[in-house]
Amino acid sequence: MGETRRQGSYIAQAWLVILLALLYGGALAGVQSVLSDKIAENKKRETYDVIPLLVKGADKEKTVELVIEGKDGKPARVYKIMGGDGGHEGWVVSGDGQGFADRIEVLIGLDAQVSAITGLYVLAQKETPGLGDYITGENFRGGFEGRSADAPLVAVKADPQAANEIRALTGATISSESVCSIVNGTLENLRDSLSSEAAAAAGVEPNLPEPAE
Amino acid sequence: MSQEGPTVLEGPTALEGPTALERFINGVLPENPVYRQLLGMCPVLAVTNGMKPAMTMAAATAFVLICANIMISVMRGLLKPHLRILVFTLTIATFVTIADRFLAAYVYEMSKQLGPYVPLIIVNCLIISRCEICASKQSITVALADAVGMSLGFALALASIATVREILGSGSWFGLAVLPGSWPGWGIMVLPPGAFLTLGLLLGMAEWASRRRAAKLRGSG
Numbered sequence: 001m002g003e004t005r006r007q008g009s010y011i012a013q014a015w016l017v018i019l020l021a022l023l024y025g026g027a028l029a030g031v032q033s034v035l036s037d038k039i040a041e042n043k044k045r046e047t048y049d050v051i052p053l054l055v056k057g058a059d060k061e062k063t064v065e066l067v068i069e070g071k072d073g074k075p076a077r078v079y080k081i082m083g084g085d086g087g088h089e090g091w092v093v094s095g096d097g098q099g100f101a102d103r104i105e106v107l108i109g110l111d112a113q114v115s116a117i118t119g120l121y122v123l124a125q126k127e128t129p130g131l132g133d134y135i136t137g138e139n140f141r142g143g144f145e146g147r148s149a150d151a152p153l154v155a156v157k158a159d160p161q162a163a164n165e166i167r168a169l170t171g172a173t174i175s176s177e178s179v180c181s182i183v184n185g186t187l188e189n190l191r192d193s194l195s196s197e198a199a200a201a202a203g204v205e206p207n208l209p210e211p212a213e
Numbered sequence: 214m215s216q217e218g219p220t221v222l223e224g225p226t227a228l229e230g231p232t233a234l235e236r237f238i239n240g241v242l243p244e245n246p247v248y249r250q251l252l253g254m255c256p257v258l259a260v261t262n263g264m265k266p267a268m269t270m271a272a273a274t275a276f277v278l279i280c281a282n283i284m285i286s287v288m289r290g291l292l293k294p295h296l297r298i299l300v301f302t303l304t305i306a307t308f309v310t311i312a313d314r315f316l317a318a319y320v321y322e323m324s325k326q327l328g329p330y331v332p333l334i335i336v337n338c339l340i341i342s343r344c345e346i347c348a349s350k351q352s353i354t355v356a357l358a359d360a361v362g363m364s365l366g367f368a369l370a371l372a373s374i375a376t377v378r379e380i381l382g383s384g385s386w387f388g389l390a391v392l393p394g395s396w397p398g399w400g401i402m403v404l405p406p407g408a409f410l411t412l413g414l415l416l417g418m419a420e421w422a423s424r425r426r427a428a429k430l431r432g433s434g
Contacts, residue, residue: 013293013295013296014296016288016291016292016293016296016300017296017299017300017303020300020303020304021303024303024304024307027307027311028307028310028311031310031311031314031315032314035314035315035317035318038318038319039314039317039318039321042317042318042321046321101329102329102332124325125328126328126329126332127329128329129259129328129329129330130405133328133329
């Protein structure tokens with residue numbers, strides 16, 4: 001009886017907070033539903049603008065958008081990058097995940113065979129200014145170029161020794177590891193589907209790994 | 214008075230206090246949030262390397278401050294003392310998120326340039342302090358006037374610092390060249406040390422002007 005009276009007292013005192021939480025939540029949901037398409041359009045325009053930076057020889061006007069299914073069963077939008085001569089130059093895929101402060105969204109450039117990373121671009125981040133936000137800088141992003149897309153990348157604090165090591169940012173280990181984790185997760189999710197697409201376009205059998213027993 | 218728990222505010226309180234006009238005028242110069250109250254230092258230092266980001270930040274802060282003050286003033290009679298900070302924070306966070314989404318939708322490049330400093334408006338002490346000092350105690354009209362005055366004062370402070378930093382650092386104002394091409398551009402002015410130097414010097418000037426004015430008033434009194 002005492003417990004019930006206490007719970008009733010808590011609700012009597014906090015009803016305004018509860019009501020405001022519901023109202024504000026509804027308002028934010030409404031704003032997001034109205035603006036999400038516009039924001040997505042902005043990000044898509046930015047994606048097209050950086051395609052030449054991610055895949056050498058790309059002609060962004062000839063980019064083909066595809067929707068493929070990843071290993072997680074969800075549809076994923078990928079960009080098939082064509083060159084000026086109409087040849088298939090590579091792929092650009094997007095990935096996102098939790099950073100140190102907030103979500104990080106990246107664009108990953110891949111070669112046509114999905115064997116190597118050709119570039120990395122940070123589309124959105126809210127990492128610590130002066131520390132984690134250096135993931136947008138060329139010093140950090142350049143470390144991903146030329147890396148194999150088949151092996152998981154690891155952020156290390158010293159100079160990279162192995163082919164799959166990326167030099168982490170000083171004072172921003174978590175941000176660096178987050179970007180590696182996002183890249184690894186995205187490639188793991190989409191690698192097989194992209195390889196199948198690339199093989200189908202080339203008219204050859206895809207070279208996919210044997211499924212586990 | 215209740216025997217259990219804290220006292221509940223009964224209806225609107227502090228009917229006495231500065232008028233709407235006094236609140237408005239105080240916010241612009243006499244109680245300027247940056248030069249007199251030293252509030253909002255984070256955006257002041259971070260986004261004043263140019264007039265465009267500075268004015269975008271001022272507009273976003275004004276939107277949040279005005280909306281939050283109005284909302285808090287509307288429900289001031291319902292606020293419980295031990296839960297008021299929670300209500301303030303909830304309200305401010307909502308409007309900051311709305312502002313952030315609008316910037317991402319309609320001013321995308323500027324939104325990227327401002328980065329985390331728009332969400333950081335939530336922890337700008339200027340906004341929560343106005344909720345506590347004015348909006349939770351006075352009418353909607355007074356709260357609105359206070360918010361507008363403080364917003365103008367904040368914008369004035371950001372504009373003054375950004376003007377110095379952008380002109381000396383880049384030779385431009387709002388992106389338009391105002392100095393001849395031969396101007397070398399003091400790189401330090403668009404970097405963090407330049408922000409501290411500019412803020413410190415302008416703070417000193419503001420204090421000197423304030424003391425000079427006070428001395429004149431004493432002399433004429």
